[in-house]
Structures are given as C-alpha cells and as structure tokens.
Amino acid sequence: MAHLLTPGTAALAQHMIRMRLALMRNSLRGDNASNLYAGVSLGLILAFATIAIAALWPAYLPLTLAVWLSGWIFGPIFIGGGGETLRPEYFSMLPTTPGRIAAALLAGAFAGPAPAVNLIALLSLPVYGWRFGPAGVLIGLVAAVATLVTMVMISRVVVALIGLFVRSRATAAAVGIVTGTAIALCGNGWAPAVAVGGADTAAWSRILVRVLPSGWGVAAVEAPWPLALAVLAADAGVIALLLAAWAGLLSRRVVSAARGGVPPRRGIPRPLPAAGGARIAAAKELRVWWRDLVRIQLLATAFSYAVVTPLLLVTIDVWIMVPFTGLIAIVMAAASSANLYGSDGTALWLTLMTPGAERADVRGRQLAWLLVVGPAAVLLSLTGTLVSGQSWAWPWVLGLLPALLGGGAGVIVLLAVTSLVPGTDPHKRGGNPLSTGADETAETGLAWLVLVTVPATALPAAGVTLLAPWAGIATGVLTGALGAWGLGRIAYRRLESHGIDLLNLMKYGPPPQAGEPTTADLPIRHRIGVTVCYTVAWLPLFPQGLAPMFMKIFGVEDRVWFLALHLPSIWQWPTIIFMIVLGLLMYGYAVLIPMRLSSSSSTTTG
Amino acid sequence: MPAHRELALRAIGLRKAFGDHLAVDDIHLTVPAGSFYGLVGPNGAGKTTTLAMAVGLLRPDAGSAEIFGVDVWRDTVRAKGLIGVLPDSNAMPERLTGREVLTCLGLLRGLPPAVVAERTDELLQVFELDSAERTLVIEYSTGMRKKIGLAVALLHAPRLLVLDEPFEAVDPVSAATIRTILHRFTAGGGSVIISSHVMALVEQVCDHVGVISDGRVVAAGPLADVRGTGTLEDAFVDLVGARTGGTEGLAWLTS
Numbered sequence: 055m056a057h058l059l060t061p062g063t064a065a066l067a068q069h070m071i072r073m074r075l076a077l078m079r080n081s082l083r084g085d086n087a088s089n090l091y092a093g094v095s096l097g098l099i100l101a102f103a104t105i106a107i108a109a110l111w112p113a114y115l116p117l118t119l120a121v122w123l124s125g126w127i128f129g130p131i132f133i134g135g136g137g138e139t140l141r142p143e144y145f146s147m148l149p150t151t152p153g154r155i156a157a158a159l160l161a162g163a164f165a166g167p168a169p170a171v172n173l174i175a176l177l178s179l180p181v182y183g184w185r186f187g188p189a190g191v192l193i194g195l196v197a198a199v200a201t202l203v204t205m206v207m208i209s210r211v212v213v214a215l216i217g218l219f220v221r222s223r224a225t226a227a228a229v230g231i232v233t234g235t236a237i238a239l240c241g242n243g244w245a246p247a248v249a250v251g252g253a254d255t256a257a258w259s260r261i262l263v264r265v266l267p268s269g270w271g272v273a274a275v276e277a278p279w280p281l282a283l284a285v286l287a288a289d290a291g292v293i294a295l296l297l298a299a300w301a302g303l304l305s306r307r308v309v310s311a312a313r314g315g316v317p318p319r320r321g322i323p324r325p326l327p328a329a330g331g332a333r334i335a336a337a338k339e340l341r342v343w344w345r346d347l348v349r350i351q352l353l354a355t356a357f358s359y360a361v362v363t364p365l366l367l368v369t370i371d372v373w374i375m376v377p378f379t380g381l382i383a384i385v386m387a388a389a390s391s392a393n394l395y396g397s398d399g400t401a402l403w404l405t406l407m408t409p410g411a412e413r414a415d416v417r418g419r420q421l422a423w424l425l426v427v428g429p430a431a432v433l434l435s436l437t438g439t440l441v442s443g444q445s446w447a448w449p450w451v452l453g454l455l456p457a458l459l460g461g462g463a464g465v466i467v468l469l470a471v472t473s474l475v476p477g478t479d480p481h482k483r484g485g486n487p488l489s490t491g492a493d494e495t496a497e498t499g500l501a502w503l504v505l506v507t508v509p510a511t512a513l514p515a516a517g518v519t520l521l522a523p524w525a526g527i528a529t530g531v532l533t534g535a536l537g538a539w540g541l542g543r544i545a546y547r548r549l550e551s552h553g554i555d556l557l558n559l560m561k562y563g564p565p566p567q568a569g570e571p572t573t574a575d576l577p578i579r580h581r582i583g584v585t586v587c588y589t590v591a592w593l594p595l596f597p598q599g600l601a602p603m604f605m606k607i608f609g610v611e612d613r614v615w616f617l618a619l620h621l622p623s624i625w626q627w628p629t630i631i632f633m634i635v636l637g638l639l640m641y642g643y644a645v646l647i648p649m650r651l652s653s654s655s656s657t658t659t660g
Numbered sequence: 661m662p663a664h665r666e667l668a669l670r671a672i673g674l675r676k677a678f679g680d681h682l683a684v685d686d687i688h689l690t691v692p693a694g695s696f697y698g699l700v701g702p703n704g705a706g707k708t709t710t711l712a713m714a715v716g717l718l719r720p721d722a723g724s725a726e727i728f729g730v731d732v733w734r735d736t737v738r739a740k741g742l743i744g745v746l747p748d749s750n751a752m753p754e755r756l757t758g759r760e761v762l763t764c765l766g767l768l769r770g771l772p773p774a775v776v777a778e779r780t781d782e783l784l785q786v787f788e789l790d791s792a793e794r795t796l797v798i799e800y801s802t803g804m805r806k807k808i809g810l811a812v813a814l815l816h817a818p819r820l821l822v823l824d825e826p827f828e829a830v831d832p833v834s835a836a837t838i839r840t841i842l843h844r845f846t847a848g849g850g851s852v853i854i855s856s857h858v859m860a861l862v863e864q865v866c867d868h869v870g871v872i873s874d875g876r877v878v879a880a881g882p883l884a885d886v887r888g889t890g891t892l893e894d895a896f897v898d899l900v901g902a903r904t905g906g907t908e909g910l911a912w913l914t915s
Contacts, residue, residue: 321794338753399751401754
C-alpha cells in the first residue's frame with residue numbers, strides 16, 4: 055500500500071527547521087564557520103546598539119529599524135539570492151499545496167542566525183514601549199515578533215520576485231539600477247535631504263519612517279490601545295498577503311524551466327571573427343558579457359552608482375564630483391568584475407587543455423572589459439566635466455581616466471587568478487538567476503580589495519597632476535598601459551603555472567591543509583575585528599569625515615547628522631580629522647592584519 | 661617492430677588523496693598505441709581521478725604520466741597538443757552556442773579559420789547539434805552536453821582520446837554514432853581510452869581493459885585475458901569482490 059498521508063503544516067515546518075539546522079551544522083567548517091561567527095558578532099553589536107538607541111535616543115528608533123528593513127531587502131540583491139539554504143526545488147514533489155510548503159519554508163527560514171539577531175534588535179520595541187507603561191511593553195513584544203516576520207517575508211518575496219522576473223536584460227539592468235541607486239543613497243542620501251530643507255524634513259521623515267513596515271511597531275507602541283490593535287491586525291494581514299504571494303511565486307519558480315540567468319534571444323548569432331589569440335578570446339568574452347544576466351546586473355549597479363552619487367550632491371549645488379562620474383564608474387565596474395574566472399566555473403579546463411591559451415584568454419578578457427567599460431566611462435567623464443563647468447578638473451579627469459582604465463584592466467585579471475572565489479558552475483545553479491553560489495563574504499572581500507587597489511594604480515598620475523597638471527595626462531597614459539600590460543602578464547603567467555590548482559579549487563573546493571592561509575585562519579578575535587572594521591569603517595571616513603569636510607569647505611550650513619558640525623567650531627576640524635584618521639586606521643587594520651598573517655605563515659611553511 | 665611497443669599512455673604510480681580519503685593509490689597503467697582501452701570500476705573506484713591526473717587536469721600527490729613518451733607534468737604544452745579530453749561534468753563556455761564553442765577553441769589552437777569552419781560544420785552535423793544553432797550550451801540537455809564535449813575533444817584531430825563516461829546519458833542512436841566514430845578513429849591509428857561502468861558496452865567496443873577498485877588496478881590487459889572464459893561482468897564481480905544486493909529488505913515496497 056502506498057503511504058499517502060502528508061504531514062500537516064506544523065510537522066512539515068518542524069522538519070524544515072531540523073533540515074535547515076542540519077545543513078548549517080554540516081557547512082560550519084573552516085571559512086564558513088568563522089564567517090558565521092564574525093557575522094553574528096557584528097550583528098549582535100548592531101542589535102544591542104539598536105536597543106541602546108531605543109533607550110537613549112528614541113526619536114531615531116524608526117529610522118534605525120528602517121535600516122534593518124533595508125538590509126533585508128537589499129542584502130539578498132547585493133549578495134545574490136540571499137543564500138537560500140533550503141531551495142524550494144527540493145520540495146517540489148511533496149504532495150501538498152504550495153501555501154503549506156511556503157509556510158514550512160518560512161519556518162525553516164527563521165532557523166538561522168540572522169532572524170535571531172534581528173529579533174534581539176527588535177527587542178528595542180518593548181524597550182521603547184516601556185516609556186508608555188506595561189501595555190506599551192506588551193504591544194512592543196507582539197510588534198517585535200510581527201515586525202520580524204514581516205521583514206523576513208519581504209526579503210523572501212524580493213528574492214522570489216528577482217528569481218522569477220529577472221529573465222531579460224532589461225529586468226536585470228533594472229535590478230542593477232535600483233541597487234546602485236540604493237548604495238549611492240546610503241553614501242550621499244543626506245544631500246537631497248538637506249536640499250529639501252531642515253525643519254520640514256523632520257516632519258515628513260517622521261511620518262515616512264513610521265509608514266514603512268519597519269515603523270509599524272513604533273507606531274503601534276505610540277498609538278492608543280484600539281489603534282495599536284488595529285495596526286497589529288493590519289500587520290498580520292500583510293503577513294498573510296505576503297505569504298500568499300510568496301507561495302504563488304514559489305510554485306511558479308519551481309515549474310519555470312529557465313536556467314542560469316540566460317536572456318531570451320532571437321536569431322542565429324553572427325559568426326565569430328576569423329582571428330586567433332587574444333582577439334578571438336575577446337570576441338568570446340564580449341558575447342558572454344552580453345548573455346550573462348549577472349554581469350549585466352552588476353554592470354548596471356556600477357554605472358548607476360557612479361551616475362547617482364554625484365547627482366545627489368548636485369541637489370545642494372555641489373558639482374565637484376560630476377566630472378569624476380566616469381572614474382567612479384571604472385572603479386565600481388572593476389569591483390564587480392573581480393571574479394571573472396570564478397564566475398565561469400570549471401570551464402577553465404578548456405583554457406588549460408589548449409596549448410598556449412592562457413595568455414590569449416587573459417588578454418582577451420582584459421580587452422573585452424576595456425571595450426565594455428571604456429567607451430561609457432570616457433563619455434561620462436567628458437560630458438560630466440563639460441556640463442559641470444569645473445574646468446579645473448580637466449587635467450585630473452584626463453590623467454586619471456587612462457590610469458584607472460589600464461589599472462582596472464590589470465587588477466581584475468590579476469585578482470581573478472590570485473584571489474578566485476569558487477562558486478557553483480553556471481549549468482548547476484538553481485532557480486535564482488542572479489545567484490552565483492559563491493561565498494558572499496569572500497566575494498565582497500574581493501570587491502573591497504579591488505576598490506582599494508584600482509585607485510592605488512592611479513596614484514602616480516594623481517601625484518604628477520598635483521605638481522604639474524598637464525604632465526599628469528602623460529603619466530596616466532603610461533601607468534595605465536603599464537598596469538594593463540604588466541599585471542596582465544603576471545596574471546597569465548600565474549594561470550600557466552597555477553591554473554590546475556584554480557580548476558581544482560573550483561571542482562573540489564579548497565584543499566584540506568591549506569598551504570596559503572586566508573582570513574579564515576585568523577584568530578577569531580582578529581577575524582571579528584577585521585569584519586567589523588570592513589563593515590563600519592566607511593562611517594567615520596565618509597559621512598562623518600569627508601562629507602562634513604566638504605560641507606565646511608563649501609560653506610554648507612546644515613549640520614545633518616554629522617557629529618563634527620554639531621560641536622563648537624574650535625572642535626570641528628579636529629573631529630573631522632579624527633574621524634578620517636579613524637576610518638583609515640580601520641581600513642588599514644582590516645587589510646593589513648590578514649596580509650601580515652599571510653606573509654608570516656608563508657615564510658614558516660614555505 | 662617499435663611501433664607495437666609504443667605506448668599511447670603510461671601512468672606510473674599515480675596517487676591522490678582528498679583529505680583522509682585515498683582516491684587513487686599507486687595506479688600503474690599502460691595503454692598501447694592504437695588500442696581501444698576501457699577503464700572499468702565500481703562507482704567511486706577512482707576512474708575519473710586517474711584520468712584527470714593522466715591528462716594533466718589534476719596534480720597527483722605522487723607518480724607521473726606520459727603521453728606518447730611525453731611527460732604530462734614536465735612538457736605540458738606538448739602533451740596537450742597530442743590529446744583530446746572529455747572530462748566528467750566540467751563546465752563549458754556556457755554562454756556560447758555549440759558552433760561558437762568549436763570555432764573559438766579551434767582558432768585558439770591556431771588552426772586556420774577555413775579548417776576550423778569546415779570541421780565545426782562536420783562535427784555539428786555528425787553529432788546532430790546543427791539544429792540547435794540558437795541554443796547556448798547552458799541550455800543543452802545532458803546528452804547534448806556530452807556530444808559537444810566529444811566534438812571539442814575531436815576538433816584538433818588528436819592522437820589519443822581520453823573520454824570519461826562518453827556514453828552516459830547519450831541516446832542509443834547517438835551512442836551508435838559515437839561508437840562508429842571512435843572505431844574509425846582507432847582504425848586510422850588513433851588511440852582511445854574510455855571509462856565506464858557498463859560492462860556490456862566495454863566488452864563490445866574495447867580491445868583492452870583495466871579494472872580499478874578502491875583506487876587500485878586489480879586487473880589489466882587485453883580483453884580476452886581479463887575476462888577469461890566468462891563474460892566481463894562475471895570477471896568484474898569476481899575481481900571487485902562485490903556481491904549483488906537487492907534481495908533483502910524493502911519488504912514494504914511489495915506488500
């Protein structure tokens with residue numbers, strides 16, 4: 055007799071939670087374990103900071119919770135898919151309704167560190183409610199749970215929507231543009247806020263942060279009893295709607311056949327050029343750029359960030375960054391292209407089995423990257439400088455442009471072969487077209503490395519421009535050419551000698567006794583420190599250091615949330631300098647500590 | 661005659677451990693030139709690992725491999741010029757069409773464009789991939805992936821083909837086509853090594869066999885010597901010491 059009884063939702067949910075925990079336990083080794091510990095430590099710090107805000111500066115609580123919500127929304131987009139441990143595809147053959155599976159998967163989604171950390175952060179709601187008496191605490195507790203479920207649900211629906219609808223270049227680019235704009239707003243969002251005006255801003259932003267799902271809890275706590283209950287009931291209704299939407303999206307995803315983020319095409323592709331060596335490799339690579347939705351999305355992110363960031367400053371009539379739009383685009387595009395070999399997966403074997411193809415492949419990838427990024431960056435630089443009317447910027451733009459383009463073309467191939475982050479082979483990826491299956495923390499680290507290294511290649515040109523403006527152009531052309539040629543040469547030599555190791559890293563994962571230590575081998579204390587520094591160093595450096603510095607230089611009166619500008623004027627410059635130094639020190643620590651460990655242990659093991 | 665003694669492939673003491681697991685333990689293999697060699701063994705015996713080390717796709721912990729006397733790990737570039745490889749489940753340039761993959765690899769190998777175009781046409785036709793001109797490799801079915809992999813291995817007319825499970829997931833008609841192509845290849849002086857766990861197939865197409873179990877060679881030589889009087893399957897079960905299961909348990913399935 056066939057056994058046809060399907061377990062109920064509760065039992066199903068219980069199994070999902072067990073399965074999720076088992077998967078987590080099994081993956082808790084080496085890199086993954088220390089990444090998790092570091093991430094959880096950082097999350098806990100932020101969670102307790104949120105509770106502190108509720109206790110000490112309650113006016114900022116809804117805004118802080120909005121930041122948590124944006125983490126749930128944009129986190130999965132940044133890191134490509136939100137690391138779905140339990141893929142809905144695993145359960146598509148269970149004889150039960152999509153709604154039940156969705157509810158059970160949701161339960162599984164809560165069996166992880168992120169929701170637990172977020173729940174601690176949301177305990178800020180009962181803490182805030184304490185000001186309103188015991189009822190406030192009670193409503194705060196209920197609201198904390200409801201808000202957590204809402205946030206996780208929104209995150210899941212965003213992932214599901216991306217998985218289902220990012221099937222064309224246009225949608226992939228749209229996701230990229232939204233992401234790039236969001237990052238730009240994180241950095242320079244204060245500018246339009248200042249532009250809109252001081253006191254009024256407070257009024258509408260107070261309402262805005264309460265209208266967002268993250269602010270409903272605050273609104274409920276502040277409201278009288280009946281209204282509070284209504285808000286909570288509405289929240290429950292929204293959760294039910296989101297669950298229904300998610301169930302619908304999941305069942306559509308499971309039966310949609312699309313694989314690996316390939317845009318739809320029409321017609322037979324044009325024949326490849328009858329060239330050899332680097333040219334044919336470049337022609338191949340250009341087609342890949344055009345046919346890979348992940349690359350299109352990342353490129354759109356880079357360019358939209360580069361365009362939006364200066365425009366945000368234009369709202370307060372600061373045009374200083376506009377000429378540098380193209381340069382920002384180059385650096386961001388390099389950061390999103392840093393894992394070229396990792397994203398192609400084990401296809402590397404063909405390059406390795408073709409005599410002499412390593413050089414052609416590296417040169418071809420450089421050429422293709424320059425063709426994809428170069429023209430747009432040049433155009434943005436020229437129009438940006440012209441339109442902004444900042445004629446002093448010409449030597450800087452013209453000198454740094456070739457330096458960064460060449461440096462970027464060199465750095466990306468070098469890092470692609472020295473710091474490869476293995477992912478899932480393209481043909482084995484799941485239903486989410488924007489997920490590469492790579493370790494997100496390592497990929498983010500690689501992107502940061504590019505963000506530091508590529509500008510460094512332009513330092514000579516910048517230095518010469520400072521001394522003799524027009525000589526900087528020649529220097530930029532020279533270092534750019536040298537960077538692309540020299541770093542590319544190191545890269546293909548490395549590929550010739552270590553290509554097999556890269557291939558097997560992607561096929562079998564890292565060797566059990568790693569010869570070369572990684573950040574993961576750091577003592578946990580340093581590992582946490584490095585992660586925390588990477589994550590928060592931008593705060594003192596950019597918004598609390600460089601931004602108030604520019605505002606003081608340009609005489610902008612608004613104090614926004616910049617600590618320095620709230621202090622007596624005698625303390626303003628020292629505070630700004632302290633913040634910049636603090637930010638640089640944090641970045642320095644985060645970069646240098648792993649490097650020091652790496653060099654000291656390679657001398658002992660080597 | 662020296663030609664008879666020439667070896668297409670020689671593996672000497674290959675060894676590979678993944679962590680604590682010894683996947684390949686001191687494997688010696690000799691594949692005579694012009695032979696159709698079948699490497700057989702149960703799942704997880706070390707066939708794929710052995711072949712990957714023999715062609716230079718996996719660095720052995722110990723031992724070496726020679727292809728027509730060329731050391732794979734010392735004279736890598738020359739060795740690569742002599743072989744065509746079909747590895748197990750590696751990615752391809754996934755976002756190219758089959759024609760683009762062949763064109764690109766042919767040109768990268770330095771073949772003249774006209775030759776590349778001609779061979780690409782013929783290979784696509786023979787493997788019946790020419791109807792999928794708009795399909796990217798990432799959208800190929802498992803069988804189509806196997807066929808484009810074979811086409812890539814053949815493209816530069818190598819002297820030795822090393823094919824990991826070439827018949828797996830391939831339909832019977834395509835399998836017959838592949839068999840014919842490989843027989844023509846050996847008849848023309850080429851050498852072929854395939855790995856498989858389908859004994860009947862190996863018995864049918866191969867003239868030499870090597871049996872691997874638990875990372876060691878348990879028998880190797882001309883087919884007739886290895887199988888003796890019975891079938892290859894009987895010999896295999898004897899050699900590997902396996903016992904066919906399936907008669908116990910699972911009572912609930914038939915009740």
